Amino acid sequence: MTTTLLEDFLSGETDRVLHATWQVLGSRDPDLVDPLVPHVARIRKATEKLNLGGLIRPNSANVEFALAKLEHRANRSCWCEDYPGPEHRDPRKEEDAGNIRILSTSEPGWSMTYECECTICGRIYDVEQGDYHVMWWRWRPRGVKRPKS
Ligand SMILES: [Zn+2]
Known part of the structure; x- marks a missing residue:
């Protein structure tokens, strides 16, 4: 499942990238989140050029927020670090x-x-x-x- 999330992030397909994004944003499960932490740079590179759409605010902001969450994990910060986002x-x-x-x-x-x-x-x-x-x-x-x- 985690492999799939990484594959989703790197897929270049809007639906899959956003699916992985919501999975990360909605989870406090270390088994889901932590395996992605070493891949933040790869994911950022694979997603920054995509046009992900978005109505109220661009979906790319959500991807960036998911990446920030992974970076918080890398720094061993508490989950609550994500609240001000x-x-x-x-x-x-x-x-x-x-x-x-x-x-x-x-x-x-x-x-x-x-x-x-x-x-x-x-x-x-x-x-x-x-x-x-x-x-x-x-x-x-x-x-x-x-x-x-
Ligand atoms: Zn806390």
């Missing part, structure tokens, strides 16, 4: 999946904020929920360490 994940679904805990929220409504904690590394994220044609969420890590002066 363009995926706009719903914090309630992430909590249902056991990936985060929602520590607090503002007054519930269309526009509201969530305080979330990664269940793996304990990092805190401030999540802003907004509604512009579709509902979206912006994740910002808190406590990014600043150098002491």
Whole structure:
């Protein structure tokens, strides 16, 4: 299956490249993701010239985001490193999946904020929920360490 995902990424065919992209973006399974990590440069080279289409935003941005996720794995970063990206994940679904805990929220409504904690590394994220044609969420890590002066 993993061989197939790599083959999909390198196939030069839009449907197969996007299939592999969504597989990577939707997975936290090391068996699926990690075998692709050594091939980031190859995949980038094979996909950067493709016209992958896309309506709201170009699909090439999704491919790039999948590659960023593989690079996070290469750096042994936590899965939560991917939250600030363009995926706009719903914090309630992430909590249902056991990936985060929602520590607090503002007054519930269309526009509201969530305080979330990664269940793996304990990092805190401030999540802003907004509604512009579709509902979206912006994740910002808190406590990014600043150098002491
Ligand atoms: Zn984390």
